[in-house]
Amino acid sequence: MLDIYWGCLFGGLIFALVTLIFGDLLGDAFQGLFHSFSLDHFDILQPMVLVSGITVFGGTGAVLTLYTQLLTVIIAILALILAVVLSILIYFAYVKPMKNSENSIAYSMQDLVGIPGQVSVTIPAEGYGEVILKIGAGHSNHIAVSQSGQELPIGTKIFVIKVEKSIVSVVNQI
Incomplete structure (x- = not known):
C-alpha cells in the first residue's frame, strides 16, 4: 500500500511541476483537442482539485504508514477523508473564486439598462449630454x-432606463 501512496504523491507533484513549467506550451499545442471531453459543467472535477486530492491522499497515506502503527484500512480511510476535505477546501477557497473573478470588458448596449451612473456633460431638457457608467472592470461614456x-x-x-439607437435614456437616481 505504501507504493500506492508514494505513486499518488509523486504523480501529483510531477503533474504540478509539468503544469507549472509547460502549462501554456501544452495548452497551445493541444488547443481545442480535448474540448469535446470538457468537464466544465462539473466544477468540482477541475484538474487542480482532483490532482490536489490525489497528492494529499498519497502524502497522508505515506506519512501515516511510516510514522504510526495504525491498521492499513484505517490509514487509507483517514487519507481519503483528508484528501476529500482538502479538495473541497481548495475548490471553495481557490477554484470557485477564481472562476467567478473573470471579468470581461465586452457588453451589449442592452446590458446597460438598469445600470447606475453619473452625468459627465449636462443633459439639457431637450437635447443630449453624456454619462459615465461602470461596466465590469472599467468605465464607459455614453451619449444620453x-x-x-x-x-x-x-x-x-x-x-439607465432604455437604450435606443446607441443613445441611453436616463432618469435621476433620487
Missing part, C-alpha cells in the same frame, strides 16, 4: 438623453 425631460446637471446620479 433625459427620459423625464428635465435638465440633469454634471454630477447627477442616474439610472
Whole structure:
C-alpha cells in the first residue's frame, strides 16, 4: 500500500511541476483537442482539485504508514477523508473564486439598462449630454438623453432606463 501512496504523491507533484513549467506550451499545442471531453459543467472535477486530492491522499497515506502503527484500512480511510476535505477546501477557497473573478470588458448596449451612473456633460431638457457608467472592470461614456425631460446637471446620479439607437435614456437616481 505504501507504493500506492508514494505513486499518488509523486504523480501529483510531477503533474504540478509539468503544469507549472509547460502549462501554456501544452495548452497551445493541444488547443481545442480535448474540448469535446470538457468537464466544465462539473466544477468540482477541475484538474487542480482532483490532482490536489490525489497528492494529499498519497502524502497522508505515506506519512501515516511510516510514522504510526495504525491498521492499513484505517490509514487509507483517514487519507481519503483528508484528501476529500482538502479538495473541497481548495475548490471553495481557490477554484470557485477564481472562476467567478473573470471579468470581461465586452457588453451589449442592452446590458446597460438598469445600470447606475453619473452625468459627465449636462443633459439639457431637450437635447443630449453624456454619462459615465461602470461596466465590469472599467468605465464607459455614453451619449444620453433625459427620459423625464428635465435638465440633469454634471454630477447627477442616474439610472439607465432604455437604450435606443446607441443613445441611453436616463432618469435621476433620487
